[in-house]
Amino acid sequence: MIICDTHCDTLYNLATRPGSPLDVTMENLVKGGVSLQTLAMYVGKGRQGDVEALFAEMFRQMELLEAAGWRRVDDPSQAVDGQVSVMLSIEGCEPFDKGLQVVEEYRCRGVRMAAVTWNHENTLAYPALSGDTRGLKPYGLEAVRLMQKIGIAVDVSHLNDAGVWEILEKCGLPPMASHSNCRALVNHPRNLSDDLLRAIFEKGGYVGVNFWPTIVGEPATIDRIIDHIAHMYDLGGEGKVGFGSDFDGIERKPEGLNNPADFPNLLSALRRRGFAEKDVESIAGQGLLAYYRRIAV
Numbered sequence: 001m002i003i004c005d006t007h008c009d010t011l012y013n014l015a016t017r018p019g020s021p022l023d024v025t026m027e028n029l030v031k032g033g034v035s036l037q038t039l040a041m042y043v044g045k046g047r048q049g050d051v052e053a054l055f056a057e058m059f060r061q062m063e064l065l066e067a068a069g070w071r072r073v074d075d076p077s078q079a080v081d082g083q084v085s086v087m088l089s090i091e092g093c094e095p096f097d098k099g100l101q102v103v104e105e106y107r108c109r110g111v112r113m114a115a116v117t118w119n120h121e122n123t124l125a126y127p128a129l130s131g132d133t134r135g136l137k138p139y140g141l142e143a144v145r146l147m148q149k150i151g152i153a154v155d156v157s158h159l160n161d162a163g164v165w166e167i168l169e170k171c172g173l174p175p176m177a178s179h180s181n182c183r184a185l186v187n188h189p190r191n192l193s194d195d196l197l198r199a200i201f202e203k204g205g206y207v208g209v210n211f212w213p214t215i216v217g218e219p220a221t222i223d224r225i226i227d228h229i230a231h232m233y234d235l236g237g238e239g240k241v242g243f244g245s246d247f248d249g250i251e252r253k254p255e256g257l258n259n260p261a262d263f264p265n266l267l268s269a270l271r272r273r274g275f276a277e278k279d280v281e282s283i284a285g286q287g288l289l290a291y292y293r294r295i296a297v
């Protein structure tokens, strides 16, 4: 079965904390049967000054992984059952502050997903945690339209509600949220409201459910994660929901879900909760593959 995960912060850890223990290792990915792991290049906290150097180092870490035998793809359709592949994304579009040519350059370098903001305002937009209610900045709208035109999935995790609405209303292709949950279950700005989730699914978007206990609900368990998936299904998310673990970006984990090796626990729990096998396959990974077919250019 194809298992996909749309978010982890492993490259950031490799770049900034060399030698620190990681959740996302080849051993754990193989054990968990993961076919496609998205590796985010994360902008980091308070590193605005040297964004370029940081991203250059994360690209370099990606190359080192490839040199060590990791298989990199630039389209989820290249994922193969029984083999681990990785794909690049970015979390925080600060590198695009420098101009639209950087968006094109990143696409050429294999980036296929980009979170418009992390938790800081940038030249594109305002984050959910800022409490700012303004929509995208004019440059942000331009950058998002370009991303869609050249095949970068627009990731609205961390973006404020007004920004997400503007993308839904003004941009042709559906956005995704790589690692966000339901605000109706846990009232946190990082989670998405029912109205936003309905609109994202109606437009053909996609949501990867996050494992961070704070937005899963405490105490975080696999069953609570499935509550979020089930709620999204109730809002029209059938075939449009999957996993966005946030491994290597979260210190605490839900019980029984410590690293990618534990994905099978999640699949078993979905079956116990009554999800049909076709839904388990969709949530595991086919839903993400279908989303990328919908946004293909």
Ligand SMILES: [Zn+2]
Binding pocket: 091, 157, 158, 179, 249
């Ligand atoms: Zn994040």
